[in-house]
Amino acid sequence: xxxxxxxxxxxxxxxxxxxxxxxxxxxxxxxxxxxxxxxxxxxxxxxxxxxxxxxxxxxxxxxxxxxxxxxxxxxxxxxxxxxxxxxxxxxxxxxxxxxxxxxxxxxxxxxxxxxxxxxxxxxxxxxxxxxxxxxxxxxxxxxxxxxxxxxxxxxxxxxxxxxxxxxxxxxxxxxxxxxxxxxxxxxxxxxxxxxxxxxxxxxxxxxxxxxxxxxxxxxxxxxxxxxxxxxxx
Amino acid sequence: xxxxxxxxxxxxxxxxxxxxxxxxxxxxxxxxxxxxxxxxxxxxxxxxxxxxxxxxxxxxxxxxxxxxxxxxxxxxxxxxxxxxxxxxxxxxxxxxxxxxxxxxxxxxxxxxxxxxxxxxxxxxxxxxxxxxxxxxxxxxxxxxxxxxxxxxxxxxxxxxxxxxxxxxxxxxxxxxxxxxxxxxxxxxxxxxxxxxxxxxxxxxxxxxxxxxxxxxxxxxxxxxxxxxxxxxxxxxxxxxxxxxxxxxxxxxxxxxxxxxxxxxxxxxxxxxxxxxxxxxxxxxxxxxxxxxxxxxxxxxxxxxxxxxxxxxxxxxxxxxxxxxxxxxxxxxxxxxxxxxxxxxxxxxxxxxxxxxxxxxxxxxxxxxxxxxxxxxxxxxxxxxxxxxxx
Numbered sequence: 001x002x003x004x005x006x007x008x009x010x011x012x013x014x015x016x017x018x019x020x021x022x023x024x025x026x027x028x029x030x031x032x033x034x035x036x037x038x039x040x041x042x043x044x045x046x047x048x049x050x051x052x053x054x055x056x057x058x059x060x061x062x063x064x065x066x067x068x069x070x071x072x073x074x075x076x077x078x079x080x081x082x083x084x085x086x087x088x089x090x091x092x093x094x095x096x097x098x099x100x101x102x103x104x105x106x107x108x109x110x111x112x113x114x115x116x117x118x119x120x121x122x123x124x125x126x127x128x129x130x131x132x133x134x135x136x137x138x139x140x141x142x143x144x145x146x147x148x149x150x151x152x153x154x155x156x157x158x159x160x161x162x163x164x165x166x167x168x169x170x171x172x173x174x175x176x177x178x179x180x181x182x183x184x185x186x187x188x189x190x191x192x193x194x195x196x197x198x199x200x201x202x203x204x205x206x207x208x209x210x211x212x213x214x215x216x217x218x219x220x221x222x223x224x225x226x227x228x229x230x231x232x233x
Numbered sequence: 234x235x236x237x238x239x240x241x242x243x244x245x246x247x248x249x250x251x252x253x254x255x256x257x258x259x260x261x262x263x264x265x266x267x268x269x270x271x272x273x274x275x276x277x278x279x280x281x282x283x284x285x286x287x288x289x290x291x292x293x294x295x296x297x298x299x300x301x302x303x304x305x306x307x308x309x310x311x312x313x314x315x316x317x318x319x320x321x322x323x324x325x326x327x328x329x330x331x332x333x334x335x336x337x338x339x340x341x342x343x344x345x346x347x348x349x350x351x352x353x354x355x356x357x358x359x360x361x362x363x364x365x366x367x368x369x370x371x372x373x374x375x376x377x378x379x380x381x382x383x384x385x386x387x388x389x390x391x392x393x394x395x396x397x398x399x400x401x402x403x404x405x406x407x408x409x410x411x412x413x414x415x416x417x418x419x420x421x422x423x424x425x426x427x428x429x430x431x432x433x434x435x436x437x438x439x440x441x442x443x444x445x446x447x448x449x450x451x452x453x454x455x456x457x458x459x460x461x462x463x464x465x466x467x468x469x470x471x472x473x474x475x476x477x478x479x480x481x482x483x484x485x486x487x488x489x490x491x492x493x494x495x496x497x498x499x500x501x502x503x504x505x506x507x508x509x510x511x512x513x514x515x516x517x518x519x520x521x522x523x524x525x526x527x528x529x530x531x532x533x534x535x536x537x538x539x540x541x542x543x544x545x546x547x548x549x550x551x552x553x554x555x556x557x558x559x560x561x562x563x564x565x566x567x568x569x570x571x572x573x574x575x576x577x578x579x580x581x582x583x584x585x586x587x588x589x590x591x592x593x594x595x596x597x598x599x600x601x602x603x604x605x606x607x608x609x610x611x612x613x614x615x616x617x618x619x620x621x622x623x
Contacts, residue, residue: 054620057539059539059619059620060620080543083538083541083542083543084541085541086539086540086541087540087541088541089541091536091539091540093536093539095532097532097533097535097536098533099247099251099530099533099536100254100533101247101250101251101253101254102245102247102250106245106250109245110245110537110540111540113244113245114537114540114541114542120239120244159540
């Protein structure tokens, strides 16, 4: 039996603004993301990548069309339902957005404790495990201010993964990193993603990582203009 | 501390970690809250002392009902009342006894310092109308120009007051007469005088020749034990011919004067505003600290929102911070406020102190207003839109 895709988008349109300022950002987008796939979303600035990412990530309400995420329709979903759905996702942002007053381990714990009823001890154990996976076990008690840019982003990766999300959404996670750190982060996402059967949708302009994707979607002026499926490297 | 809070909240104590991350800002915030607490403590202390000082002279006497002129808002204010109303009141079957109470301020030139003593004139043959300490010495007042003096009065050294006994009386001249102090009682400086003195009604009339024995300032009545005071008041209002008189239970008279002093006299209103200003200062300080903190962490909050944390979580963080500031700011505020009141009490002899009930009220007020500030500050959280993170 064929598995239902993690993400199934049909005829998605989206607008910003009202009245005369109303501007369409997405036009009739349709796509599916299979379980365990690693997809890169590319396109020039203003092409609608971020809008699409935020709609799939339950950060905006769907206006027109259908977005089925983890078998649930998002069009018409209320705020509480969107919040609940977001707990099943992992997010990595261009800026690490770590909480400056929390240690690396505590930042990662926040990713685990968003699920209600997770005991502190279990959250702590999972956080240490994830930090070990991203090679930062010995930095668990460091505050973000005492970590390098690459290390911070790896903590952000650990935070996104600790809740074992079915879908990871990443927005330019390597943009602020040097080549070595960028490679480390992408390797991590691919390695852990494959090991856990996690789907990854990553927005990037970074040509250094294109060869790592299963699939590259290119967006221009709110439309998908190219869909390259590739054998992973 | 962190483990304790973690156990208490069932999550990482983010509010506490956020507040303590920047030690300087945290110290400044606590200082601000403590300052507001000091303001409130000092103002409340003064208000409280005014209440204590207002009620104190009522404790010198024992009565069930007091009859006063309609403009007598305080013991030492208002017109006199005719003694004939006492006789009319005595016709009530429940009224067992009554006296006229004379009161006015008397100067005592003590050389370096003039003091003013609120002086009461009473019938020493009726000790039942006096509190036990004064009643025990009432016989001393039978001698003309004798008096009992407040040993806690402002301007009278404690050792000098302590030496006043029937065997070693102290005399002084006032109103062209020589008064002799034979004993003391516990009073204390108030807002209307430096202390109190009690003389017989005859001595009082001798000191103030323009006063008449037929026109005391107030009439005190005693009822049969177990009598219904309010019912007696109602009956007396019908019985006494002058409808303009204020006929009240003695307890009500004390409370009405307290309300008058606190809400209608400038001093009471000023201290009341002082408390209000202290509360507002605290509210603004906590709000400012919290709203700045929220603004500084909008990206982190937006990240938490994106991760799936709901409004209650954010409200919890801000309220955790508000409570932390309130509780930790209260402690130094109470210590400093209490110290200031002690110093002021020494200088003024006013009953200025932090009472347990005052501490509880200020603590609860601090927590409530800190929480209120926190709730207002959470409005800024709406600006943390996770979609803006991308």
